[in-house]
Amino acid sequence: xxxxxxxxxxxxxxxxxxxxxxxAVEQAAVGGCTLVQLREKEIxxxxxxxxxxxxxxxxxxxxxxxxxxxxxxxxxxxxxxxxHIGQKDIPADIARKVIGKDMLLGVSxxxxxxxxxxxxxxxxxxxxxxMYPTGTKPDAEYVSMEELGKIRRAVDIPIVVIGGISxxxxxxxxxxxxxxxxxxxxxIAQTDIKxxxxxxxxxxxxxxxxxGL
Numbered sequence: 001x002x003x004x005x006x007x008x009x010x011x012x013x014x015x016x017x018x019x020x021x022x023x024a025v026e027q028a029a030v031g032g033c034t035l036v037q038l039r040e041k042e043i044x045x046x047x048x049x050x051x052x053x054x055x056x057x058x059x060x061x062x063x064x065x066x067x068x069x070x071x072x073x074x075x076x077x078x079x080x081x082x083x084h085i086g087q088k089d090i091p092a093d094i095a096r097k098v099i100g101k102d103m104l105l106g107v108s109x110x111x112x113x114x115x116x117x118x119x120x121x122x123x124x125x126x127x128x129x130x131m132y133p134t135g136t137k138p139d140a141e142y143v144s145m146e147e148l149g150k151i152r153r154a155v156d157i158p159i160v161v162i163g164g165i166s167x168x169x170x171x172x173x174x175x176x177x178x179x180x181x182x183x184x185x186x187x188i189a190q191t192d193i194k195x196x197x198x199x200x201x202x203x204x205x206x207x208x209x210x211x212g213l
Contacts, residue, residue, distance in 0.1 A: 003065050003081070003104070004034040005125060005180030007187075007201040008160045010069075011038050011055075015189040022054055024188050029062040031197030033187070034180070037084055037106075039069035052078040067106060072098055082106060084127065087114060092121035108162075110141045115151045123157060127182055130163025134184075145172075152177050170203040180204070 059066040065081035082104025107118035130140035162182035190196035
């Protein structure tokens with residue numbers, strides 16, 4: 001079954017408002033988060049593995065797919081739903097061969113060419129951005145709304161937008177056919193994570209949320 005991409009939480013322990021990542025992720029899940037990506041760039045493999053097990057216990061409890069950023073070995077060892085890779089990581093076609101056909105493969109893209117290449121390599125969804133300035137990746141390449149529209153028309157797999165997504169712009173993307181918001185600080189850094197998640201999801205879904213969809 002195709003995942004619900006509407007509110008895709010990307011973790012960042014340096015920005016969370018809670019004492020533990022488990023608490024932050026659980027609050028986000030209660031607030032309506034539909035997917036979680038565990039992103040850890042600078043911790044030892046064993047620590048990443050143990051943290052992934054801890055996160056999987058939470059996401060399984062709420063029926064939310066867990067995605068691991070970059071580390072295919074950790075993803076396969078823990079048995080999560082999938083992996084997400086960037087343009088400077090292992091090539092997407094190789095990643096697909098390693099993980100097989102049953103795990104989700106997400107690929108970051110900032111242009112039509114990158115998006116099309118990712119689809120041809122076997123990506124299940126795209127993470128497109130950065131849409132706006134963001135503290136989590138200050139050197140990220142920006143994607144214009146025009147380019148986003150071109151990417152949407154060029155590929156038929158789900159797209160989540162990332163980079164500076166907030167309450168002020170969350171409502172702009174659903175009308176363009178975008179499948180979800182990938183967020184970091186807009187949820188995990190907020191004092192009330194549960195409410196922030198619920199508000200963003202409602203803003204993104206608009207009338208659908210009002211109708212309980």
